[in-house]
Amino acid sequence: MNSPETNKPAQSKSWLPMAAIACIAIAAGVFAGTRQSMKGQPQVSHDQQAIQTVQAKLESATLFPDDFKQLPAFSLPYGESKMLSEADFKGKWSVLFFGFTHCPDICPNTLNEMNGVVSQLTQDQLAIPQVVFITVDPVRDTVEKMAKYVGHFNEAFIGLSGDLTDITKLTTELGIVASYTADANGGDGYSVDHTASMLVIDPELKVRAKLNPPHKIETITKDLKTIMANYN
Amino acid sequence: MRTLLLSLCLWSTISLASNFPLVIDPVVNETPPGANVTAGYLTLVNETGTEIVITGAYSPTITKVEIHRSLIKDDVAKMELQKSVILAPGATVKFEHGGYHLMLMALTEPLTSGQSVDIILSTSVGDMLIEMPVKKIGMGMHKDQTSQAPEPQGSNTPTETEVKMEESHQMNTDSEEQVSSK
Known part of the structure; x- marks a missing residue:
């Protein structure tokens, strides 16, 4: 008889860590996504730009x-x-x-x-x-x-x-x-x-x-x- | 009668001579001290209507002469021994820096500019003797392989060497214009 009541709090407790994992996963995904989009854009450093300028003259x-x-x-x-x-x-x-x-x-x-x-x-x-x-x-x-x-x-x-x-x-x-x-x-x-x-x-x-x-x-x-x- | 004989003779020599490719600008590079190999360059023009195959080279004074080809593949400089070089009818084949060249090997003494070296090319139409003048490196080159120093006396115009094997004076009167128009 006790079991459904005792089970309830146990159940709600058990999805807490799951939510935490999901949060981390989403955050990681978003982070990876931003990194991806940063990579996709031509990010040319100052040094690289300088090299390209000189290279064009060679x-x-x-x-x-x-x-x-x-x-x-x-x-x-x-x-x-x-x-x-x-x-x-x-x-x-x-x-x-x-x-x-x-x-x-x-x-x-x-x-x-x-x-x-x-x-x-x-x-x-x-x-x-x-x-x-x-x-x-x-x-x-x-x-x-x-x-x-x-x-x-x-x-x-x-x-x-x-x-x-x-x-x-x-x-x-x-x-x-x-x-x-x-x-x-x-x-x-x-x-x-x-x-x-x-x-x-x-x-x-x-x-x-x-x-x-x-x-x-x-x-x-x-x-x-x-x-x-x-x-x- | 005498005239007829003479002209017959001349005719036969000319026809014989024309079996050989025309030789332009033969040159052997002077050896830097310490080197016992050097390269020889020339241009061969096949003015005949038949294919001529160069099958090798030798010399009465050089231990070993081989036909080589320099090539740069994937930034690596290589040298390949050539068993034969084919001159198609009407073709001009250049033996030049970075390409085909005669490799004079196992030299026992240095070759200095002013000297000349006799090289015999073995071809499908017979052997041909070429007298190759020795010059400073870069001197015998064509305009694009620049050398800062002026060309030595008299070599501004292409020197068309005597092919001694046959009476080939007729061949040597050909001008460069005629050659390049082919």
Whole structure:
């Protein structure tokens, strides 16, 4: 007999937590909904807008977001027993690219084009970026060989070599590809496929832009001018 | 009689010579110090009515010469060995920076500008010897592959190289206008 009466309050109590759950659920749903609608609208941050403005002026280069990547810590040999580390990139613009001396076509022409870019910038009395060519074939490209090879195009250019492990660490961290293919004819040679674009590092070591192939002196010069002028 | 013989002779040489593609602007890049490979570039024009296939290259002075093609795919620079290059009738095929090129390999000594290298192209119509001048990188390029420095003396106009294999002077008198109109 007691049971219906005792049951009643018990029943009303039991939907209280249910209501609370429902409330939370609705609130969460509304919140998610607002987030969704915020996402749907083009929300462009100030930084993004700035990047888009500069990007529109570039002919071939592509800009990375501000917080994309920093040049990682490294230390590699060049020239006559000198070492280059990330600290040497501070306070100046740099162009970093990858290749090897057993490459007859693309690499020497790219170095030649970079020399053309530098002489163009010099003519226009602009800041000259530090040009660094890193071998993806350090086994064959010794430090000494790199110094002579790179110096042939421009004495100020830096040719980095070192241990394959150290080079691979740097290239991997920078997202640079190097893939080794043995001579198809069974010779003692091998070839290296590698990333063709060049990286532009800003004075605060940010990986700022990619100079995309095909590399042309005029295009690179124009794009470098735009990038350097907009991020100083 | 003598005139007839001479003209017959001339006629036969001309017809023989015209079996070969016309060679324009051959150049070999100077080797930067330390490099034991370099690239050779040229333009081949098939003025004949039949297909010509380039099947390989060699040299009396270079250990190994191969036909390669540079290509950039998904931002990766690659080099591919080419077993053959086909010149369709009337076609112009350029061996140029970023595309087909002759890869001169295992060089035992540096190649410096002013020198020349003999390269023999093996083709479906026979071997053809091409004397390729060595120039500074970027010097032998066409206008779009710019080089800041002025062209060396006398090379402002396209140099149409002697194809020594046959008496081919007739071929070499062709002007660039005629070539490009094809």
